[in-house]
Ligand SMILES: *[C@@H]1O[C@H](CO)[C@@H](O)[C@H](O)[C@H]1NC(C)=O
């Protein structure tokens with residue numbers, strides 16, 4: 135009898151503490167915690183995340199920032215430091231710091247420059263340049279269409295910038311995130327753009343944007359951004375056998391501030407005309423998305439279209455330049471000449487040879 139009772143008690147103990155039971159309890163516990171966390175997360179999101187008032191959002195983002203693993207100083211802190219520094223400068227306590235020049239860096243640059251020069255001198259591309267053959271784009275050679283579009287010479291960086299901007303239908307924009315989780319970090323988005331009608335380029339990328347887009351929300355708080363456009367967005371680089379990273383597969387980076395175009399103005403009417411000319415599908419966006427036109431107020435231009443690093447045309451040069459646009463049907467190129475044209479070649483491999 136006693137033995138039976140002891141056995142029963144032991145059995146009960148074993149059952150209640152069995153590993154499967156413990157796991158079940160643990161899972162239950164975990165699920166509860168997860169549900170609680172998820173509820174609070176959702177509540178948070180509704181209260182202060184993307185939908186709530188600015189104050190609530192700011193408070194939440196501030197909390198995020200406090201907990202952030204990237205302990206970047208807050209904007210307030212940066213301002214405080216700046217003011218402190220200015221005061222110190224005024225009191226003459228800080229000397230102007232000179233950047234130390236490194237001989238090693240200079241030596242590397244010189245070596246790189248010479249290598250590039252040598253590579254360029256011996257390249258078939260350079261030989262073509264010497265023969266004054268324009269770097270032409272011949273789609274008709276590839277798809278039988280009788281049109282001819284030439285891209286500007288690589289020495290004409292402002293024209294090249296205008297050409298790329300004019301021939302890009304979209305851009306990747308880089309800005310600073312103000313969203314939970316990525317607050318203060320670099321973030322990217324894509325906007326459809328148009329800088330003008332087919333034969334009438336302005337050089338200014340116009341966009342059609344909605345505040346539902348988190349990128350637009352962030353840019354509304356801080357409009358500073360960079361937009362990149364590349365020849366690889368058209369067929370050019372692929373047909374020339376150029377890798378998108380090849381410097382000859384040109385790209386341009388416009389840095390500036392995003393500005394909305396005031397509704398009802400002449401500029402808004404112009405933006406509407408030139409934007410929907412290229413993006414007719416975007417005409418009928420939902421009303422409640424509050425789409426409106428915006429443009430980039432350009433402050434800096436960076437053009438990479440050849441070896442030796444990017445060039446920086448001035449704003450005056452950029453706006454004075456005209457992009458060479460497709461000039462309509464021309465005579466087809468004779469067969470013999472077509473042979474010499476830059477087709478997809480393995481040449482581009484040579485350019486990408488690693489440096490010793
Ligand atoms: C080209 O655009 C400008 C404004 O940017 C405008 O004044 C001019 O009339 C346009 N020309 C044509 C041919 O559309």
Ligand SMILES: *[C@@H]1O[C@H](CO)[C@@H](O)[C@H](O)[C@H]1NC(C)=O
Nearest residue numbers: 301302303367368411412413
């Ligand atoms: C840009 O859009 C226009 C109009 O939709 C189109 O004709 C053109 O081919 C596009 N360009 C590129 C590079 O995709």
Ligand SMILES: *[C@@H]1O[C@H](CO)[C@@H](O)[C@H](O)[C@H]1NC(C)=O
Nearest residue numbers: 396397398399424425426427
């Ligand atoms: C802009 O103005 C037009 C009429 O001038 C109006 O139909 C449209 O709703 C306005 N858009 C915004 C975003 O206010």
